Amino acid sequence: MKDSVSLIPVLRKTLGRVRWSGIVLWVVLSLLVIVPVTIFLAAAISPRLLRVGPQWFTLHSVYEAFTGYTGRGIINSLWVSTTVALLATTSATTLAWLVTRTNFYGGRFLGAMMWVLLLIPTWMMTVGWSNLITPGELATALGINTTQIFHAFYGPGGIILILTTAALPFCYFVVSAGLRGLGSEFEDAARVHGAGASRMLRTVLPIVAPALLSAFAIAFAESISDFGVAFTLGANTHFPMATFTLYNAITENPANFSVAAVIAGVLILCTVPPILAQARVTRGRSYAVLSARTRSVRRYQFQPLTRVLVSVSTFALLTLVAVMPMVAAVATSFTRTISFETRTGIHWSTFSYRQIFHPPPSITSLGNALGISNQLGVYVATGTVILGYVLAKRLAATRGGWSQRIADIFLLGSVAIPGVVLGVGYILFYNQAIIARHVVSLYQTMPLLIMGLIAAAAPGQARLLMGPVAQIQASMAEAARVHGAKRFRTWRTASLPVLSRTLTWAWVLTFTKTIAELAVAQMLLVPGHEPVSVMIETTLGTVFAPIGTAATVLVLAEMLGVIVLVLGLYRVLTPKGWRRIGEVGSLR
Amino acid sequence: MTNTTNQKGSFGFRSMTSAFGVSIIAATIVVASAGAVPVAHSTPKPVVQLKLYSAQGYDSYVVDAFNASQSAIHVTLNDNSTGTLLTQIAAEQASGNPVWNMMWADGATWAAQFDKAGWSHKNILPAGVNFNAAGLQNLPSNKSFVPTGLTVTGGLCYDTASTQGVTLPSTFAGLVNLPQGSLGMNNPSRSGPTFPLIAGQMAHLEGLVSSTTRSANAAQIAAAIAKGKNFLLALKAKGLQVHNTNGPTLGALESNPSTLSAATIQTSACYGDIAAGYWPTGAVKYLDYSVALPSTIAVSKDVTPAQYAAAKTFVAYVLSVTGQHAMQDGDPQGDGLFWPVINGVSPEAGLPSYSETHAYAINPYIWGPLQNDIDTWFTNNIIY
Numbered sequence: 001m002k003d004s005v006s007l008i009p010v011l012r013k014t015l016g017r018v019r020w021s022g023i024v025l026w027v028v029l030s031l032l033v034i035v036p037v038t039i040f041l042a043a044a045i046s047p048r049l050l051r052v053g054p055q056w057f058t059l060h061s062v063y064e065a066f067t068g069y070t071g072r073g074i075i076n077s078l079w080v081s082t083t084v085a086l087l088a089t090t091s092a093t094t095l096a097w098l099v100t101r102t103n104f105y106g107g108r109f110l111g112a113m114m115w116v117l118l119l120i121p122t123w124m125m126t127v128g129w130s131n132l133i134t135p136g137e138l139a140t141a142l143g144i145n146t147t148q149i150f151h152a153f154y155g156p157g158g159i160i161l162i163l164t165t166a167a168l169p170f171c172y173f174v175v176s177a178g179l180r181g182l183g184s185e186f187e188d189a190a191r192v193h194g195a196g197a198s199r200m201l202r203t204v205l206p207i208v209a210p211a212l213l214s215a216f217a218i219a220f221a222e223s224i225s226d227f228g229v230a231f232t233l234g235a236n237t238h239f240p241m242a243t244f245t246l247y248n249a250i251t252e253n254p255a256n257f258s259v260a261a262v263i264a265g266v267l268i269l270c271t272v273p274p275i276l277a278q279a280r281v282t283r284g285r286s287y288a289v290l291s292a293r294t295r296s297v298r299r300y301q302f303q304p305l306t307r308v309l310v311s312v313s314t315f316a317l318l319t320l321v322a323v324m325p326m327v328a329a330v331a332t333s334f335t336r337t338i339s340f341e342t343r344t345g346i347h348w349s350t351f352s353y354r355q356i357f358h359p360p361p362s363i364t365s366l367g368n369a370l371g372i373s374n375q376l377g378v379y380v381a382t383g384t385v386i387l388g389y390v391l392a393k394r395l396a397a398t399r400g401g402w403s404q405r406i407a408d409i410f411l412l413g414s415v416a417i418p419g420v421v422l423g424v425g426y427i428l429f430y431n432q433a434i435i436a437r438h439v440v441s442l443y444q445t446m447p448l449l450i451m452g453l454i455a456a457a458a459p460g461q462a463r464l465l466m467g468p469v470a471q472i473q474a475s476m477a478e479a480a481r482v483h484g485a486k487r488f489r490t491w492r493t494a495s496l497p498v499l500s501r502t503l504t505w506a507w508v509l510t511f512t513k514t515i516a517e518l519a520v521a522q523m524l525l526v527p528g529h530e531p532v533s534v535m536i537e538t539t540l541g542t543v544f545a546p547i548g549t550a551a552t553v554l555v556l557a558e559m560l561g562v563i564v565l566v567l568g569l570y571r572v573l574t575p576k577g578w579r580r581i582g583e584v585g586s587l588r
Numbered sequence: 589m590t591n592t593t594n595q596k597g598s599f600g601f602r603s604m605t606s607a608f609g610v611s612i613i614a615a616t617i618v619v620a621s622a623g624a625v626p627v628a629h630s631t632p633k634p635v636v637q638l639k640l641y642s643a644q645g646y647d648s649y650v651v652d653a654f655n656a657s658q659s660a661i662h663v664t665l666n667d668n669s670t671g672t673l674l675t676q677i678a679a680e681q682a683s684g685n686p687v688w689n690m691m692w693a694d695g696a697t698w699a700a701q702f703d704k705a706g707w708s709h710k711n712i713l714p715a716g717v718n719f720n721a722a723g724l725q726n727l728p729s730n731k732s733f734v735p736t737g738l739t740v741t742g743g744l745c746y747d748t749a750s751t752q753g754v755t756l757p758s759t760f761a762g763l764v765n766l767p768q769g770s771l772g773m774n775n776p777s778r779s780g781p782t783f784p785l786i787a788g789q790m791a792h793l794e795g796l797v798s799s800t801t802r803s804a805n806a807a808q809i810a811a812a813i814a815k816g817k818n819f820l821l822a823l824k825a826k827g828l829q830v831h832n833t834n835g836p837t838l839g840a841l842e843s844n845p846s847t848l849s850a851a852t853i854q855t856s857a858c859y860g861d862i863a864a865g866y867w868p869t870g871a872v873k874y875l876d877y878s879v880a881l882p883s884t885i886a887v888s889k890d891v892t893p894a895q896y897a898a899a900k901t902f903v904a905y906v907l908s909v910t911g912q913h914a915m916q917d918g919d920p921q922g923d924g925l926f927w928p929v930i931n932g933v934s935p936e937a938g939l940p941s942y943s944e945t946h947a948y949a950i951n952p953y954i955w956g957p958l959q960n961d962i963d964t965w966f967t968n969n970i971i972y
Contacts, residue, residue: 043682050682069968136843238971248777248967251671252960253698254705255678337866338835339843343749344868362645362919364667420675427679436685443680443687444666523676527639527666538669542645543860543922545835 025390029407032455033414036425037264044261050428052257061258065266070249070259073240074266077224080156080241084163085220085274091164092171092215093205098314100179102300105311110318111176117322118169119512119559123228124552125162127540128325129153130232131332131340131549138328141341155239162233163223165321170222170464171215177468177502178211188298210396210470217274218463221415224267227519242267243418250420257424264421268413326556333550352550359547363539366551369532370558373515376446376531377562380453381510385503387454388461389469395462396470414459423523426452449524456520457510464509468502497578504570511566512559636898638663638891641677642692643670643780644883646918653914654905661898663690670780674698681707690899692736692885694780694854694923696726696800697787697959699733699886700952708732708886709896714904722942723929725949726800726882735882736906737915737926740945741781742788742878743855747841749869750849759876760789760819763852769827770849772840775971777963778832781854781881786962787955788879788948790816798948809954817965824970842867854881855945856925863938864921874940880947883926909933 039050044061047053066074099107120128131137133146133153140146152158190203205212230241242263249260302310332340336349356366394407430436431443442448472495480490496503518533525534532555539548640651640663651665666673670693680686686707691699702708713731726735744763746756754770757763763771776782794812796804804812820828829848831837834857840848842861855878861867885906887899905911912933916924920936927935927942935942 051684052678052682068964134839134843135845135847136839140843140845240967248963250675251777252963253674253678253701253956254960255675256960257678257682337842338839338861341844342842342867342869343747343844343846360919360921361649361917362922364648424675424679427676428683431680431683431685431687433683433685522668522672523679525666525668527664530667534668538667540835542835543857543864543866545839546866 025394028387029410032451032458033417033422034410036429036455037414037417037421038425039428040257040421040425041261041265041268043257044265047258050257052255061256061262065259065262069240070242070245070263073242073245074263076156076239077230077242077267078270080160080163081220081223081270083160084167084223085216087160087164088167088171088219089175089212089216092168093175093212095168095172095314096176096179098310100176102310103302103307104314105307106315110314113318113322114169114172115563116326116560117165118173118509119516119563120166120326120556121228121513121516121518122162122166122226123232123518124329124516124556125165125325126229126232127549127552128329129158129162132325132328134339136342137340138331141346154233159229159233159239159241161321162229163226166226166229167219167222170218170460173505174211174215174218174464175208178208210466213274213277214463214466217271218415218460220274221271221463222460224270225416225418227418227420246418247420250424260421260424264418267416267418271413271416272409329549330553333546333553336546338545352546353554355544355547356551356554360544362542363544363547364530364535366532366535366554369530369535370515370555372529373532373555376450376453376521377511377514379450380457380514381507383450383454384457384461384510385507387458388465388506389499389503391458391462392465392469395466411459411462414455415463417456419456419517419519420523422452422456423520426524444524444526446526446529449521449526452520452524453514453517456517457513461506461510465499465502465506468499472498497575500574500578501570504566508563508566511562515555515559634660636661636894638689638895638898638902639666639687640664640690640692640902641666641668641673641688642690643668643673643694644692644915644919645923646915647692649918650906650911650914654902654911657905658901661901663902670694670698671778677707681705686888686890688888689891689895690885690887690902692883694739694881694883695784696728696733696735696882696884696952697784697956699884700728700956701959702886703728703730703732704953704957707889709889709891709899712885712887712896712900712903714900714907717904717907718931719907719929720931722880722927722947726880726884726929728953729801733884733886734903734907735884735929737883737912737923737929738942738947739781739854739856739881739883739926740878740947741785741854741881742852742875743858743945744850744873744875745838745841745853745855745858746850746871746873747846747848747867747869748871750841750846754849756850756873757875760792760852762875764822764826766826766850769829771823771826772829772831772837772848772851772853773823774834774837774853775830775832776959776966779834779853781834783959783963784881784950784955785852785879786816786820786966787950787958788877789819790962791950791955792877792948793819800949800951802951804951804954809958813958813962817969820966820970828970830971838867842870856923859925859938860921863925874945877946877948880949882929883923 043050043052045058046056047058047061048056064070095110098104099110133139133149135147135150153161186204186207187200190200195203225243227243227247230244246260246263246267249256249263328340333352334348334350336347336351340346355363359365391407391411395411426448427443430448436443476494476498477490480494485493515531516533518537521531521534522537525531532551536548536551536555539545539551638661640647642665647665647667651663655662666676666688668676673691673693677686677688677691680688691702699708703710710730710732713727713734719727722738723735726738742760744756754767757765773785774782776786790812793815794808796802796808796812829840831840834853837848837851837853838857838861840846841851855872858867858870858872862870885903887896887903891899906915907930909930909932912928912930915926916936918924925936925939927939
């Protein structure tokens with residue numbers, strides 16, 4: 001009795017030391033990602049575990065995945081993703097420097113262009129390029145012979161171009177957030193000590209290393225897991241990509257989950273080297289440069305002619321790679337034909353748009369589908385921003401233990417999980433008889449779809465938030481605490497103002513991405529409540545493809561409207577000071 | 589000082605983690621409880637619920653019409669692409685808790701695979717169905733699936749303008765004589781009707797009799813596959829272009845300038861574009877044979893007796909005059925362009941008689957299990 005009494009304080013003390021918050025976080029991550037994906041990956045070596053083969057243990061699928069075109073797909077995905085990550089990070093850093101550190105014309109407009117690029121899914125971008133350069137499409141109508149470009153496009157060149165364009169805004173926002181938070185005192189200090197331009201760059205760039213490495217890592221992971229471009233371009237070329245061979249394996253009849261699991265495992269493992277590189281560079285060092293005393297920057301002044309030339313050439317290039325494909329898609333949506341120019345000419349018409357609102361019986365109404373997608377967007381964006389912020393805080397901690405390192409590897413690995421794998425993993429786990437019949441039946445319900453979409457979005461968002469979060473100096477929170485603020489007030493008054501812009505961006509980005517997301521939505525949709533992405537994809541594959549294209553344009557317009565609305569609300573509702581913090585370079 | 593900093597940093601992180609972690613869990617639970625089905629509290633419903641997985645353009649129209657005609661049965665539709673639906677079903681089967689009740693898609697090879705895997709119910713044909721000859725030909729002996737309509741794949745869709753001066757072949761063998769790079773087809777890994785076309789070419793080249801039930805020995809099948817592969821390689825040598833699905837193939841045919849002059853695809857897609865006015869210079873020519881492509885329904889073997897009876901009621905509706913008309917009305921320029929499988933219903937205007945298609949039937953139980961191997965060969969040798 002005496003012993004048991006003395007145990008209570010010990011137990012209390014032990015329990016008090018437990019980091020419950022960390023445990024809760026890992027439980028959430030387990031339910032969202034770890035368990036469903038692990039179950040799917042188990043099929044790689046144990047088909048019988050999932051009733052997809054007779055063997056309890058076999059390496060046959062591993063051999064199969066690395067031979068033939070599946071093996072080539074893995075190799076191709078690796079070098080393409082590395083190239084894309086390098087190109088995107090370099091280009092984004094150049095653009096971010098131009099906007100935040102020089103007298104470049106149209107910085108705000110460039111930021112808006114990045115937003116537009118960010119919300120366009122790769123499959124939509126590919127459709128746009130096809131609408132532009134395929135013989136018989138817009139460029140042909142403008143008198144340009146695109147035959148050579150068309151054939152060159154359907155290969156690694158086209159894939160790299162589109163993936164780089166897609167990764168560019170991710171990298172731009174991460175790097176520009178880092179540069180905005182960096183006052184010019186570091187550059188001044190380098191110059192005062194006699195550094196030239198090159199030496200000064202070598203001094204300053206490492207300070208934004210978390211942002212640069214985040215940009216590289218996320219571009220690599222997003223590229224290697226991208227399905228849209230592999231599905232649309234890779235499938236029609238002699239150039240297999242891993243995501244496409246994975247999809248082929250999953251949609252075979254009967255489905256070859258084992259080979260798909262091997263490919264998925266390889267994709268996830270491929271993200272480890274960039275993370276380790278990032279960890280090696282950043283571990284144990286502090287990159288917190290954003291404090292209450294951060295000063296405004298002095299911008300590099302181009303000569304007038306150079307300024308015009310740099311600005312015009314930058315926008316011309318961006319217009320070519322980002323705007324023209326969308327213009328082609330919009331133009332095509334205003335014709336009544338599948339191809340823009342037919343042998344009987346161009347048939348301009350608003351028929352497809354009218355059909356959206358008065359659809360034939362075989363097509364789901366756009367209004368219903370869009371309503372469902374908007375609901376999903378609100379839930380998923382809110383959940384993702386909360387979870388992403390918590391994860392970013394964990395990743396950004398300078399003294400993390402094993403838990404942080406695992407979280408680090410796990411999170412970027414999760415970015416590389418193709419949505420279709422997540423979707424199938426969710427069915428395999430949440431539809432297990434023991435769970436569905438005795439705990440809760442979540443399959444084909446909105447909650448499971450929301451969970452799946454959050455699981456798909458949160459790792460990427462955490463990566464995006466990590467850069468800005470890492471730059472907040474602890475001194476600000478310390479100051480608040482010294483002045484008697486409680487925990488929540490400390491966060492609200494010290495962190496929230498600094499991060500409010502980033503968090504708002506993250507919310508809007510997740511919202512728009514959710515509306516365009518296809519792979520998870522297809523697998524986990526609630527019958528009778530198809531999201532708009534599924535409705536469009538279904539329509540594009542039929543005789544009503546022009547209606548699908550028109551619906552795509554309207555959805556894009558809706559996304560833009562939401563962005564304008566949310567950012568407008570942010571401007572109206574937040575104190576002026578919030579909007580200036582973290583943007584010291586824009587005070588002029 | 590250092591210690592103080594660490595404590596504060598740790599404190600900030602932990603507080604946030606705690607607050608938001610709990611928020612996430614709470615939100616998940618709230619959302620889950622709002623929309624999930626709590627098993628312990630579920631109550632039996634008087635109406636028999638059926639989940640229909642379908643990739644047919646007319647499915648929602650037919651389901652609405654059926655539900656309107658029934659008070660004791662309610663069908664919920666999962667409308668998706670064939671590949672996605674098959675993946676969902678495979679995952680459900682692997683989880684040990686299949687929730688699909690009926691599957692409806694083009695082709696019979698998937699349905700034969702379901703039967704061989706033991707996933708589908710046998711004897712799902714209701715009494716009183718008045719099949720025509722084509723319908724009967726596509727009905728398996730164990731009635732583990734039923735045909736609901738017929739289209740054909742492998743007719744020659746061509747553009748009359750871009751083939752001016754070109755002598756179109758009248759046989760499949762003659763396709764190798766088309767000008768270099770002018771012929772197209774779809775990718776069997778992405779296009780449902782394309783594997784049956786390839787299987788039909790192989791079977792026909794070996795001289796197998798047109799039948800959905802007649803078996804063939806291993807030597808005949810091996811010879812058929814070898815001849816079919818050689819034929820496809822010969823087409824590739826003549827610049828065969830492979831697009832994913834009907835949409836891109838038709839786009840390549842219809843553009844100006846066109847990148848394709850002719851393609852062997854599902855002819856209903858060509859008729860659809862012509863009827864919709866998208867392709868005024870389009871036309872269809874039938875060669876020495878095309879391959880019959882029935883749309884089929886299968887029923888899960890895991891349905892309850894009440895659901896089994898309800899599923900047969902649905903099948904009976906689809907195979908009635910009313911049901912066949914609903915299929916036509918539900919997608920008149922798309923999947924509704926089929927040849928009915930029962931007597932007393934005419935195909936839509938614009939379709940030729942079924943006999944003009946020289947439809948050739950394959951045994952799905954022979955060719956279904958070979959699909960993955962042949963698709964992989966096609967991907968490795970014709971596409972890549």
